[in-house]
Amino acid sequence: MSNTEFFSLPAVRVRQGSQYIYAFGVDGKQIPRFAAVSRVHRKDQQLAGYQRPEVQSHIRAIRRYLETDGAILPNAIVIAFDDRVRFEPVDQPQNGVDYSTIGRLLIPVDDSLPDDEKPAWIVDGQQRSAAIRDAEIEAFPVAAVGFIAKDEAEQRSQFILVNNTKPLPKGLIHELLPSTSVKLPTTYARRRLPASVLNLLNFGAGGGRGPFTGCISTPTMASGYIRDNSVLKMIENSLYEGALYQYRHADDGTGDIPSILLHLNHFWGAVQRVFPEAWSLPPTKSRLTHGAGIQALGYVMDSLTEGVPAADLSDLAIEETLRNLRDECAWMDGSWHFADDQVRRWNNIQNTPNDVRLLTSHLLNLVRHASPVR
Amino acid sequence: MKFYFPDSQDLISPTYDFLHDEYAPHRVRQRDDRYAHEVLETPPYHGILVSKAIVDGGVSGAGKYSSSQRARFYRMGVRRFFRLPDHIATLGDNGAFNYVGEEVPPVTVDGTLDFYDECGFDAGVSVDHVIFGYDANATLTQADPAWIRRREITLDLAYEFMKRVSERGSHVEPVGAAQGWSPTSYADSVKRLQEMGYTRIALGGMVPLKTRDVLQCLYEINEIRSPATELHLLGLTRVDAMETFAQLGVTSIDSTSPFRQAFMDERKNYHTADRAFAAIRVPQVDGNVTLRRAILAGDVSQRDAIEAERETLRALRSFDGSPRSQKTALDALAQYERVNRSKKSYLDAYEETLTAAPWLSCPCRLCRTHGIEMVIFRGTERNKRRGFHNLTVLANKISKLATPEALEQYV
């Protein structure tokens, strides 16, 4: 133990039942000196360690965020200590808060120790701590929470518990996305524009009302009856593969939102006027407001309006085209005649890729024959 | 000679971040990405070849296109989908390799013509059935019965194709597909296609043939070829024989091989006018399956691998042509090969590549922009850019070929 020095870190000891946890701050660059990251691997048939290998893409994303100005990491890194780590109180418990004690955490640091003999393990925050280690920054103090574990089994169960928290519901995330500003993970960054468009359709832009206003059901718009996911999919599809792509800026992924709204409101306004009843009913009573109907008509929109700027849409007589296929549509009752041997009851259309494709090609076929000559 | 590039959805992302090896989070495939004709000053091909099987999917599975891309391809047509300038030609075919195992082609003449018409191709190849085999001595009647049957099917379908093109008043230029197993059978196919009215004929199934055999066939065809008939060689680029090909009536070819060599060939990855160099392998610790497994099993330390990977990239990027920087780079590469437990060492080839530093003198826009990244064998963005560069090299070779007229005086 010749090389051992001690980190003495100000900490708060919090009693939870019969155990203690320790909240403290520590420079993330120093963490690897005393804490190891174990990974799942087999050692003589025995499962050893309890973590996944680092996910480089994830680490890179965090790392690049850390290198920006004003980066913060409010989540605490969770560390399991063994009994070489000690806590020294410097203060007697205050009246009324006998569960918290201020003191010092004493962590032995010996750079010559191999990983598996270090006194601490990172239970949660492996990727964040790797990102701090790799980032081109001098230091990055983080909040940490530690506990002293009896053995590896206890560390492992903590790991599962900590990592098993339920993620936020998708719908809520989509509602939060438009008002975020930091660099987001890829999947969310891609969703930001479609989610912003959906919110504006639903809550009305600048006080104006459109066919979707108040109709889309989201965590904060409980009265809506069209599923947010159906509309989101339709918008995404069109933005990336269809008519709305013309308003998207490829260099930074943003878009000309007013034109996008104009375009969508023009087409879906026509849909609403041609099928007023089917548009006003929930998916159980109308396949138009169902995932299959929204998506299939989204493709019809792409097909009719691709490359046409929003200002010129009125030249296309979309409402007239849709009116011509009204007799063939079975949104609320009757049957769809996809082919002579393929007749489907109205409520027998499901939100599956197959049914969406079937409905889409049927509608596109009808549209091709129903479009007024331009 | 015109060179066609067969489409296989090969694009590069202009916003890719080489330093961090990341795509822009908002990138949309194909639409934000760019084809070779969009990123190089001069398109490295005269035309593109698009197979129906790649767009639609076929018997052996899904195509290269997602269903929404496919829908957009039909909606926009080939020219707008590929964002082609006017002078790049378009040629459609069935992708006969896709159903090579079937008894009869599972596609119809009308279905194929629908594809060409709806998507607005300049020209389209009649439906064919590939013959896998070559025997110069077999005769028209004394040959493998399967070969005989496939050739007859191909000719019947070509007849029907020509008929339907004129009945439908299609604007697509019909290209007759010729199959065969010998000089005689190929020549006979060409003769019969000419009788059907074809003036442009694509020779299929020649990819596995030796250049000598291809030439034999072309000589034999030349005996019966009417002067107006133009030949296309499907899937072939034999630069050495190109001038002779041209003399024998070949006016166009297509091939992916210079492109694919960039990342499929063992060593001939980066082409120059007179030779090919090995690209320098710096696999991504994250992306490499073997390495990932070794790390998971605890055989390789992830830290060491990542450190070696970074060190190698750093050394390559600071390579300035000096012997010192070359040594640093080779040392780092040797270390990475060790950590990686590579079964094979490429260090000798890397030394050649670094000594010649061919990217420094390449005038193509990609080499000028990306420098040494062009010779790093790593991930699809670098590898495809190198493929695009190879296409440029080929295009230059082809454009330097003497024209058939100029050659005639030597014949």
Ligand SMILES: [Zn+2]
């Ligand atoms: Zn180049």
